[in-house]
Amino acid sequence: xxxxxxxxxxxxxxxxxxxxxxxxxxxxxxxxxxxxxxxxxxxxxxxxxxxxxxxxxxxxxxxxxxxxxxxxxxxxxxxxxxxxxxxxxxxxxxxxxxxxxxxxxxxxxxxxxxxxxxxxxxxxxxxxxxxxxxxxxxxxxxxxxxxxxxxxxxxxxxxxxxxxxxxxxxxxxxxxxxxxxxxxxxxxxxxxxxxxxxxxxxxxxxxxxxxxxxxxxxxxxxxxxxxxxxxxxxxxxxxxxxxxxxxxxxxxxxxxxxxxx
Amino acid sequence: xxxxxxxxxxxxxxxxxxxxxxxxxxxxxxxxxxxxxxxxxxxxxxxxxxxxxxxxxxxxxxxxxxxxxxxxxxxxxxxxxxxxxxxxxxxxxxxxxxxxxxxxxxxxxxxxxxxxxxxxxxxxxxxxxxxxxxxxxxxxxxxxxxxxxxxxxxxxxxxxxxxxxxxxxxxxxxxxxxxxxxxxxxxxxxxxxxxxxxxxxxxxxxxxxxxxxxxxxxxxxxxxxxxxxxxxxxxxxxxxxxxxxxxxxxxxxxxxxxxxx
Numbered sequence: 290x291x292x293x294x295x296x297x298x299x300x301x302x303x304x305x306x307x308x309x310x311x312x313x314x315x316x317x318x319x320x321x322x323x324x325x326x327x328x329x330x331x332x333x334x335x336x337x338x339x340x341x342x343x344x345x346x347x348x349x350x351x352x353x354x355x356x357x358x359x360x361x362x363x364x365x366x367x368x369x370x371x372x373x374x375x376x377x378x379x380x381x382x383x384x385x386x387x388x389x390x391x392x393x394x395x396x397x398x399x400x401x402x403x404x405x406x407x408x409x410x411x412x413x414x415x416x417x418x419x420x421x422x423x424x425x426x427x428x429x430x431x432x433x434x435x436x437x438x439x440x441x442x443x444x445x446x447x448x449x450x451x452x453x454x455x456x457x458x459x460x461x462x463x464x465x466x467x468x469x470x471x472x473x474x475x476x477x478x479x480x481x482x483x484x485x486x487x488x489x490x491x492x493x494x495x496x497x498x499x500x501x502x503x504x505x506x507x508x509x510x511x512x513x514x515x516x517x518x519x520x521x522x523x524x525x526x527x528x529x530x531x532x533x534x535x536x537x538x539x540x541x542x543x544x545x546x547x548x549x550x
Numbered sequence: 551x552x553x554x555x556x557x558x559x560x561x562x563x564x565x566x567x568x569x570x571x572x573x574x575x576x577x578x579x580x581x582x583x584x585x586x587x588x589x590x591x592x593x594x595x596x597x598x599x600x601x602x603x604x605x606x607x608x609x610x611x612x613x614x615x616x617x618x619x620x621x622x623x624x625x626x627x628x629x630x631x632x633x634x635x636x637x638x639x640x641x642x643x644x645x646x647x648x649x650x651x652x653x654x655x656x657x658x659x660x661x662x663x664x665x666x667x668x669x670x671x672x673x674x675x676x677x678x679x680x681x682x683x684x685x686x687x688x689x690x691x692x693x694x695x696x697x698x699x700x701x702x703x704x705x706x707x708x709x710x711x712x713x714x715x716x717x718x719x720x721x722x723x724x725x726x727x728x729x730x731x732x733x734x735x736x737x738x739x740x741x742x743x744x745x746x747x748x749x750x751x752x753x754x755x756x757x758x759x760x761x762x763x764x765x766x767x768x769x770x771x772x773x774x775x776x777x778x779x780x781x782x783x784x785x786x787x788x789x790x791x792x793x794x795x796x797x798x799x800x801x802x803x804x805x806x807x808x809x810x811x
Contacts, residue, residue: 367658397628
C-alpha cells in the first residue's frame with residue numbers, strides 16, 4: 290500500500306464532487322464531505338473518505354434517500370424531535386444540532402432526537418458544535434447490530450458510541466468520542482488484512498466463547514447472526530464487561546426512547 | 551463470618567440512631583441512614599452500613615461538619631451551584647437534586663453542581679430522584695484519588711462514578727451506576743480478605759506494571775502514591791483502557807468545572 294498526502298481543501302472539494310455524482314444534492318454533499326475529510330485530517334481513517342463505498346452502497350440499496358429533507362415532528366422551547374426521512378445522516382445531524390445549540394442559547398439547554406436517519410460519521414463533530422459555542426455537548430447514536438450482551442451469543446446491539454465535549458477557555462476543548470464496544474469493527478478488519486490473531490476481549494465466537502481467530506470470526510460475522518463484538522471490559526464481569534454493556538444499552542434505550550418523542 | 555437477616559425498617563432506625571450519636575442532626579442522620587440501608591437492601595454492601603466506621607472517621611478527623619447546611623451560591627431558572635460547606639454528603643446531594651428536579655419540572659431541564667461536599671453514597675439514588683418524576687437523570691461524582699491514567703503510574707484520579715437513569719412506563723427504570731475504574735476498591739479488599747490473587751486488569755504496581763499480587767498491592771496502596779486502580783478496559787489501549795480513562799477524566803473535568811459555577 291502506497292501512502293501519500295493530499296491537501297485538506299482538495300480532499301474536501303474532490304469528495305464533495307464524488308458525492309454529488311452519487312446523487313447527493315450540494316448541501317448534503319458538502320456536509321458529508323466535511324465529516325469525511327475531517328475524520329481523515331484527525332487521523333481517524335475508519336470514519337474518513339475510505340468509507341465512500343459505504344455511502345455509495347447505501348444509495349444503491351435504497352437504504353438512503355439523498356434528497357430527503359429532515360422534518361421537525363415535535364418541538365418545545367428546549368427540545369426537538371426530527372424525522373430524517375432516511376436522508377443523509379450527517380445532513381440530518383447538522384440540521385438537528387444547529388437547532389439544539391440555538392435552543393441552548395435561548396433557553397439554557399437544548400436536546401434533540403432523530404428518527405429514521407443513519408450513519409452520522411464521528412460523534413465528536415456534533416457534540417463539538419455545542420462546545421464551540423461554550424456549551425457542554427453530548428451526542429449518542431445507536432448503530433448497525435454487531436455486538437452481544439454480557440454472557441450473550443447473539444448479536445443484538447450496536448457499537449453505540451457516546452461523546453462528551455466540554456468547552457475550555459483555550460483553543461482545545463475536552464472531547465471524548467468512543468464506541469462502547471472494546472473496538473469498532475474497522476479494527477477487526479485491519480487485523481484481518483494483516484492475518485493477525487485478535488487480543489482476547491474483542492469478540493466472541495458463535496458459541497459466545499472468547500476467540501482470537503480473525504478469519505474464523507470474520508466468517509461467522511458475515512454468515513451468521515451469532516458471535517460478535519464485546520463491550521468495553523470484555524467477556525463476563527471480571528474485568529467489567531457488564532459496565533461496557535450497560536453503557537451500550539443506555540445509548541440504545543436513550544436513542545429509542547427519545548426519538549419516539 | 552456469621553450471616554443473618556435484619557428487617558429494613560429496623561436497620562434504618564438503628565442506623566439513624568447511631569448517626570445521631572455520632573453527632574449528625576436528625577435530618578442528616580435520616581437521609582444518610584436511608585442511603586446506607588438502601589445499598590444493603592439492594593445487595594451493594596460496599597456502600598451499606600458496613601461503612602459506618604468511614605462516616606465516623608470523617609467526623610473525628612474534622613473532614614466533615616455534620617451540622618453544616620448547604621447554601622445555594624449561584625442560580626438560574628435551569629441550574630444551581632451549591633456549596634456543601636463540608637456537611638453531610640447525602641444530605642447535600644438530596645438538597646441539590648430535589649431542587650434540580652423542581653427546575654426540570656418548571657423549566658424542562660435542571661442541572662446542579664456541588665462544591666465542598668463529600669461521599670454521597672450510591673450515585674444511583676440521586677439520578678433515580680429524577681427518574682421517579684419521569685425525567686432522565688444523570689449523576690456524576692469525583693472521588694478519593696486512587697487510580698492512574700492510561701500508561702500512568704501515579705494516582706491522580708478517583709473511581710469517578712457515572713450514573714444514568716431512564717424512566718420507564720413500568721415500575722422498573724433503567725439504571726446504570728458504575729465506577730469508571732474496572733473495579734471499586736472494595737472489591738480489592740474482598741480479595742485481600744480471601745488471600746486471592748486479583749485478575750490482571752484491575753490495578754498496576756508502583757512501576758505502572760500489571761500486578762495480581764493482592765498483599766503487595768495493598769501495601770503500596772497504603773504507603774505510597776504510585777500504583778493504583780486501572781480504568782475500565784485495563785492497562786494500555788489494546789482492550790480500551792484509554793476509553794475508561796476518558797470516562798473518568800470526563801467526570802473529573804465536569805465536576806470541577808461545573809462546581810466552580
